[in-house]
Amino acid sequence: MTEQVLTRRAVAFDPATHGFAFPNAFVNEVLTLPNGAKITTAGRCGGMAYAALDYFLAGQPVPRWRSDLWAPSRVPPDSHWLARLFTQRLRDSFFTGSAAKFVTWSMHSDDETWVFKGVTRWTKEEELPRVMKSIDAGRPVVLGLVVARDLGSIGDNHQVIAYGYEQDRATGRVTVQIHDNNTPGKPVTLTSERDQHDWTASNGHPWRGFFVQDYTPRRPRVLTTHAPDVKDQVSTGDTVKLSHVWTGLTLHSHDHPYVHPGTDGLQQVTAFLGADDNDRWLLVGSDGTPAGTDVRDGSVVRLRHVSTGRWLRSAAGVASPLSHQQEVSAADVADDSADWRVEVPDDRPWTAGARVRLVHVATKAALHSHHASDPRLTLGQQEVTGFPKRDVNDWWTVLELS
Known part of the structure; x- marks a missing residue:
């Protein structure tokens, strides 16, 4: 042979x-x-x-x-x-x-x-x-x-x-x-x-x-098994999971109200180091924009929490529980407080691989997150706020798109 x-x-x-x-x-x-x-x-x-x-x-x-x-x-x-x-x-x-x-x-x-x-x-x-x-x-x-x-x-x-x-x-x-x-x-x-x-x-x-090298496997953290292509266009009518760029946590809400002094008593919005259906948000165009409309730099959208049906919103004068920045919550009614302007660098369309800011139209505060958490006030999850200035903690990107 x-x-x-x-x-x-x-x-x-x-x-x-x-x-x-x-x-x-x-x-x-x-x-x-x-x-x-x-x-x-x-x-x-x-x-x-x-x-x-x-x-x-x-x-x-x-x-x-x-x-x-x-x-x-x-x-x-x-x-x-x-x-x-x-x-x-x-x-x-x-x-x-x-x-x-x-x-x-x-x-x-x-x-x-x-x-x-x-x-x-x-x-x-x-x-x-x-x-x-x-x-x-x-x-x-x-x-x-x-x-x-x-x-x-x-x-x-x-x-x-x-x-x-x-x-x-x-x-x-x-x-x-x-x-x-x-x-x-x-x-x-x-x-x-x-x-x-x-x-x-x-x-x-x-x-x-x-x-x-000696190697022992470790169970990995999996936040999505359906990552979109980075070039996929984001449109109204899409359901998204949004990841906070600077910490990797996912924009999240759950059926628990804020209870800190001065709160609006509405549903908490946090950033979550995990993956479940409470991370899913429906993008809805403001002013009757039909589903299927491409979202670009400058587009105004509303985000509806899929699990509870409530709308991502903010308002001036209500302090967040931990950092005392502008509180972000979720409410049953969609009004001007639920309008968010999309900012994409270089005046581009919003694609799944881009980083974007979501700026609250009424107050000009950016959707923001940071390391602050508390088991009593945010269920131990990372606080999400509206921030009047601009820094790296304002960036978000698409984790999942459907």
Whole structure:
């Protein structure tokens, strides 16, 4: 029997579908050493890799938010639940037995010594077979990529997901397919020849070697399984779920009145870190605008809470329970207090991928949210208010569209 010379295997992981749609542009402090020195990483690569694999193995879609939502930073701020998730999963990736190799490999040479194999042989003789075995079994793995040659450069190492490989026994060439969160949405390869020490990445970076990281899945948070295409037009008559751009929470209401002093006693409106039918709002055109009319910058709409039938509204002179900004509530009657003007940057139509402001027509206060919550006054959910000024906490985007 003729031995197969070329072997190709891959798991059905697609970086454009299963990876996050923004680059790994985070900067953060990971650990403070006993001597006071700080270890920083140029991003949260391990957190993004672990989280993407969490979603993939659970069969759930990753949140499809794009980098322009958070312009100019391109990544969710630390106030966003997704940014906090990446931080937690990054820490998880470092508190594993395999993570010690980031230190030991960075201190060892590529070549073998009388005691150690060296980074090149460790990679090709021990770690590469582990990668192939896992992919043959249908399971992607997280790889620790090593480039550092001393502890001072350990932050230059990297973490990615390997989901395929090609091995040519005739030439000795091996190519590993990876999802690299520094290059979102595109496949990247690591290639090494038989006598080559390092691994050349198709996105331009040479790596000394790699190892398989220990990984334990974590159940991912899923706010929608029906994310719209970013180019989908928003129209009157649509039912939407709106996500607060700076925290990732969903505009929500429930059949509980405000009870704080000075309240209007109407139904609470909050931002919710979860997903249920209380997040759904029907867009209705003001002044008899028919259903199916495209919503653009400057359009005036009303939002009717689907579960209770009440209308998103606000009024001057009524303070919110926590920040004492202008209260936002939901009422049975739709009048001028329920009119909201849509503001889309660059005078564009409202599409699902855009960030927008909703400005209360009568008071010119922007629909706004922030971290404040209280179990007694907002059922522990994030307060939503009308804000007379303008800041990043006024931005919203479409999470779901139907």
